[in-house]
Each structure stands twice: as structure tokens, then as C-alpha cells.
Amino acid sequence: MNANYNNINVIGFDADDTLWVNETYFRAAEQEFAKLLTQFETPNKIDQELYKMEIKNLPLYGYGVKGFILSMVEMALKLSNNTVSSSTIEKILDIGKTMINKSVELLDGVEDALKQLSKKYKLIVATKGDLLDQERKLEKSGLLKYFHHIEVLSDKKAINYKKLLSHLDIKPEVFLMVGNSLKSDILPLVEIGSKAIHIPFHTTWQHETVSENSVSTSDYLTLKTIKDISRYL
Structure with missing residues (x-):
């Protein structure tokens, strides 16, 4: 030009x-999320479905970690047919809190x-x-x-x-x-x-x-x- x-x-x-640095932390969080839900689906499928959930929720939550956390929680409920444990939900919330509290x-x-x-x-x-x-x-x-x-x-x-x-x-x-x-x-x-x-x-x-x-x-x-x-x- x-x-x-x-x-x-x-x-x-x-x-x-x-x-x-920002996106690197989202990729790491997605991997953690997939590990938490391996009893319900394969990591690749979990990753694909989480992305679809994020896009669906963008008009409602906007961009950022908080919307990402809410999409993970919703995805966990959907993949588990609402049987996911409260301890797993707590771990998902912890993933988000860790992201928010990271040093810059x-x-x-x-x-x-x-x-x-x-x-x-x-x-x-x-x-x-x-x-x-x-x-x-x-x-x-x-x-x-x-x-x-x-x-x-x-x-x-x-x-x-x-x-x-x-x-x-x-x-x-x-x-x-x-x-x-x-x-x-x-x-x-x-x-x-x-x-x-x-x-x-x-x-x-x-x-x-x-x-x-x-x-x-x-x-x-x-x-x-x-x-x-x-x-x-």
C-alpha cells in the first residue's frame, strides 16, 4: 500500500x-472445559458446540470473559442433559475467574x-x-x-x-x-x-x-x- x-x-x-496477550487464555480455557466434560462428548465436539453457543449468545452477552463463562455453563448443561454436577459448574466458574484475574x-x-x-x-x-x-x-x-x-x-x-x-x-x-x-x-x-x-x-x-x-x-x-x-x- x-x-x-x-x-x-x-x-x-x-x-x-x-x-x-488474550486469545491464548481462551484457547487454554476451552481445553480445560473439554476435560471437565469428557464423560459426555469428545473434546473436538465439545469445542465445536461451545463455539456455536458463544455465537448464539453474542447478541445477548456481547464479547468478553463473562459471556464466555455463561456459554460454558449453558453448554455443560446441554451436553449433560442437565445432569452436570454442581462441582463441575463451580470448576467452570473458576476457569472464568482465573482468566479475569490473570496478570496482563x-x-x-x-x-x-x-x-x-x-x-x-x-x-x-x-x-x-x-x-x-x-x-x-x-x-x-x-x-x-x-x-x-x-x-x-x-x-x-x-x-x-x-x-x-x-x-x-x-x-x-x-x-x-x-x-x-x-x-x-x-x-x-x-x-x-x-x-x-x-x-x-x-x-x-x-x-x-x-x-x-x-x-x-x-x-x-x-x-x-x-x-x-x-x-x-
Whole structure:
């Protein structure tokens, strides 16, 4: 793409798997959940059915750990024909609490990049998930001092970004979004006329996957690590 960012004055960052590790913990939790229910179904089938339950519940619970926990509980009841033990339900709840209480593991180079970029640009966070959980992670991360605004969105479609930029009085053409998800962090910004930098994470929730052929690679820039941003900004 034409990596010219001369007109950019505001940079938005996704949080989970862009600033810190997140999806890795969900994959580990799914494995724990499958082990708890092996008497009822195979691990692969449990994983498939849990994903279907999560997607079904997204309009009700939204994104984040809490909705994930509720979907696990509902799935356990369904797979066991309502015979799952109270101790197993308690263990499922503990899986979720462990996820929420995890320390925040920043991705390599994140703080240095934010420190440098914040000297020249206004930085904001635009992320999905549970409001309380995301606020907690931001506080634990030690990164709050670099951001002018934090926005936890119910979804990350073009209309959500349009509303956010309008609310903050930011023109799309001066806005750059950085994130790991093509579906949530890149394509919607290309659609509204903003710039976008894609930094893939090694693990992606299947709901966030999209074919890279769905948009021309000339419409956004892909980097291996956040540390590479300094070559362009």
C-alpha cells in the first residue's frame, strides 16, 4: 500500500492481542472445559458446540470473559442433559475467574512504541469486550498514561467506528487504526476511508477470521510486530 501517514494525527489501538496477550487464555480455557466434560462428548465436539453457543449468545452477552463463562455453563448443561454436577459448574466458574484475574502480559515492544508515538500523535484505545474487564486490564497494563481516550465498543463495524470518530470530532482521513483482526480492526476502517495497520497475532478466534483476499492488500499495511511501526510513523 501507499504507506503515507503524513496526514495522520490520531492513532487508535485495539487492546486484546494487539497490546497484550488474550486469545491464548481462551484457547487454554476451552481445553480445560473439554476435560471437565469428557464423560459426555469428545473434546473436538465439545469445542465445536461451545463455539456455536458463544455465537448464539453474542447478541445477548456481547464479547468478553463473562459471556464466555455463561456459554460454558449453558453448554455443560446441554451436553449433560442437565445432569452436570454442581462441582463441575463451580470448576467452570473458576476457569472464568482465573482468566479475569490473570496478570496482563504486554506484547513485545508495545510500551516503547506507545511512548514514542504519544509524543507526536493523539492515541486512543478502541476495543471490544466487557467494560469492567477491559478497564481492569488497562489499569493493570500500566499503559493508560499514553492514551487520550478509551472506548469499549459493543462491536467493531464501520458504523461503530463512524460514531466513535464523530463523537471525538476526528475526521476519518486523519485516523489510523492498529490491530490484529482483519475483520474488526482493519476492514471497517478501510471502508470508512481511514488508514489501518494489521499486526497479526499467532492465535485468532475463528469468529474473527476472514480471508485476506476479501480486500486488496494495497488498502492496508501488514507488519510482523508493533516495533516495525517506527519505520512508517
